[in-house]
Structures are given as C-alpha cells and as structure tokens.
Amino acid sequence: MATERWEYGWQWRAACRGEDSSAFFPPSHPEDREEKRERERRAKAMCAICAVRADCLEYALRTREPYGVWGGLSELERRAVLRGRADEAGPAA
Numbered sequence: 062m063a064t065e066r067w068e069y070g071w072q073w074r075a076a077c078r079g080e081d082s083s084a085f086f087p088p089s090h091p092e093d094r095e096e097k098r099e100r101e102r103r104a105k106a107m108c109a110i111c112a113v114r115a116d117c118l119e120y121a122l123r124t125r126e127p128y129g130v131w132g133g134l135s136e137l138e139r140r141a142v143l144r145g146r147a148d149e150a151g152p153a154a
C-alpha cells in the first residue's frame with residue numbers, strides 16, 4: 062500500500078539495517094545495570110550517526126514501542142518524552 066511505503070520508507074535508510082540487533086534489545090537472560098548501560102551505549106552510538114533518527118524516534122513514540130533503543134532513546138527515555146508531551150498538552154478536554 063502506498064501509504065505504508067511512505068510511512069515506513071525511512072527504515073530502508075536505517076544505520077542499523079542488516080546489523081546485529083543485540084545492542085538494541087534486551088537479551089533473553091537477566092541483564093545487570095552495567096551490561097544494560099554498555100549495550101545501550103553501543104546502540105545509541107549507531108543511532109547518533111543514523112540519517113533517519115528523527116523518523117525512527119517518532120515511529121517508536123507513536124506506536125508506544127515498549128522495548129529497546131529507538132531513535133537514540135531507551136524505553137525509559139521514550140516514556141519520559143511521552144510524559145512530557147502529555148504534560149504540555151494539558152488535561153484532556
């Protein structure tokens with residue numbers, strides 16, 4: 062569908078495309094704080110040079126991606142952005 066191609070076309074230009082995704086998502090085993098910090102540092106280094114970072118981040122925010130590093134932000138950082146946006150929008154009418 063044309064709309065989908067436009068909406069997700071940015072993914073073709075992702076720096077992480079075809080790369081090992083293990084830095085972007087938590088492992089299946091329990092991860093300690095230092096391991097998580099190092100994993101996310103590696104993911105964010107790739108995001109920092111990615112041409113479609115803004116598109117990726119907006120996609121993750123819009124779809125409420127619950128896990129992983131998207132657009133240079135971890136799940137906790139994205140939740141903070143969403144809370145900030147909700148605060149800016151004020152109470153629902």
Ligand code: SF4
Nearest residue numbers: 075077108111117132
């Ligand atoms: S911003 Fe990061 S997670 Fe998103 S497409 Fe680029 S490299 Fe991948």
